[in-house]
Amino acid sequence: MNRHRFSTEEISIFRRSLLAWYDIHKRKLPWRDWHDIDTNIVAYRVLVSELMLQQTQVATVIRYYETWMKQWPNIKSLAEASEDDILKCWAGIIIDSIFYWSYFFHLGLGYYNRARNLYKCAQLIINEYNGEFPNELETMINRLPGVGRYTAGAVSSIAFNQANPILDGNVIRVLSRMRCIGSDLKKKSTTDFLWSLATDVVCPERPGDFNQSLMELGATVCTPQKPKCNECPVQNQCLAYQQQKEIESILDIEQCSANCSFCLKSSDVDTNRSLVEHYPRKKSKTKQREETSFILIIYRLTPKLEFLMIKQKQSNLLSGLWSFLEISSSKNHLDQMNEQKRKTYIIEEIQQMPTIDTIPSINNIKLAGQCRHLFSHIDKQYIIYYTHCEQNDVLIPSTSMQWFNEEQVQTSAISTAMKKVFNVALPQIKLKTSNGKKNGTIDNYFKKKNSKV
CATH class of the missing domain: 3.90.79.10 (Nucleoside Triphosphate Pyrophosphohydrolase)
Incomplete structure (x- = not known):
């Protein structure tokens, strides 16, 4: 089990290396451009961006996010909007001062419950919290519609500087490769273990930046296919990368023990792909009805x-x-x-x-x-x-x-x-x-x- 955990020293190096890389290489994204001291505004912006980014690519979200913020720059303005106008914006329709109504992107963001949940969150915060965004992790999870452990972790760490972990697809991929977690992601034991790793490594001094650096690494360097391992700031701590370099035959994979539930098994290896790409184990696709x-x-x-x-x-x-x-x-x-x-x-x-x-x-x-x-x-x-x-x-x-x-x-x-x-x-x-x-x-x-x- 120790092989799949970070040591205290490894955690310290991991934090320092990743944050140094992030400070130089992070993408300029509108939801990272705060210019606000008010944590209430920051929390709102993080919530909007995180819900938009669920199931949607960054390049698509940028256009919607900027348009959304022009129309509803704070919680109060969103709470006072109509649901129809919110759904129009989510569907890719905006008010244009010259052309009146126009499409800015024809496909829409889809998953319309995300828009409704944002609207419900704004109304609840205005009505029950006097317009102040709740800063307790459990309150966010239990009270705010559409907000789960990941979104609450992102808001609390970025807006309120709380050392709470996050675990999205990018973070799962980074941590799985760093610690060679090759077990089935559908198993609760795998998810729980990854959450515990994310909790171990989150930086208490800069939790928001660290969580974003994990996501950034997964999005730009530690990608699903053809990861840029030579550009990775933490490659020396990545067990999957070391395993790829050290083994002469990828059919001979070192395991903690025969009974280790987290190690990748030799029978699961596809010789046409690099070993790094085997982590995390791919989920079997659910056929659409x-x-x-x-x-x-x-x-x-x-x-x-x-x-x-x-x-x-x-x-x-x-x-x-x-x-x-x-x-x-x-x-x-x-x-x-x-x-x-x-x-x-x-x-x-x-x-x-x-x-x-x-x-x-x-x-x-x-x-x-x-x-x-x-x-x-x-x-x-x-x-x-x-x-x-x-x-x-x-x-x-x-x-x-x-x-x-x-x-x-x-x-x-x-x-x-x-x-x-x-x-x-x-x-x-x-x-x-x-x-x-x-x-x-x-x-x-x-x-x-x-x-x-």
Whole structure:
């Protein structure tokens, strides 16, 4: 076990070497540019950056972070914002003083619960902590929505100079290589041991800088593939690097003992990769669940084109975001349906929606095409249809169902998936409405729900 631990001397050298390297080589990132004495502001900025950086690359986050901070520079301003505006910013839409609304990045940050959690954090801090960011680690973990041990460790160490550890993907990789931790990361024993290593090495004098130096090393030098070992400031303490240099055959890996649960086993070694790259052991990828949904885009002329949008319930995948009518279907069910049956199925499902007063005729539902969107855990296929309705049909006024014109669709809190759907159908809808036949009254497009389909 001692082989996988740092000695007191090694910890001292590790801290000193890493901080000296960080002071010279750290990247200039907007969330590291404080210029503020107020720890409350620093804590807020760290929280925003850390939640944005979850599952998202630094280069992407920079644009969103800077835009976010211009709109909501402190906790109070965020707490007073509307959820719709927050989701718009997260989706990649900003207010521009010249162009009014514009996209600054079309893909959006995704994982929209992160945005909602930031909003909830701000409101809770204003309402329960008088606007002061709580500085106790356990309070952050137990009270702030979306804040776990890692995020709380980052905020407490960087903003409040507390010697609390962090453990993200970059830190796991650095520590696994430094101490040759080759056991399964899915095991609690492995995670607990890595947390204990992170606790051992965190620098009490400069905890925030040290934690950031660990992340920086993993992001820029100790990378997953082709690590730059020759540029590493702590290579002399890296057991994986030493092991790579010393062994003549990577099939002969030194182990603490036959029963050591942390050592990498010879049977796990791929001779096509360097030994350093074997740490940490790669997680087996979870296969995304495949799903299929029908989308029905209902539009009208007023005389502008308008589209019916529904606000997703909080329990849904894209909760709080605006969406077109979506009807889920299993693959087996889908395979058994021809085009006529698909349209009938869509109409039957619409009949169950209490806020829609009229339903389309089968003959007037047109297929626009398909698109695919990959969520973190779902591979989603959308089959897209569209239909026209009269100006006063379809909608019973509701805060969760509204008509949006094209500009509003582009600038509202709508997911990337729905933007893809819209882009598939819009050219065909415009073609339909520009042929002169759709500018007057359109008869028989919709029937009352009580009528037979």
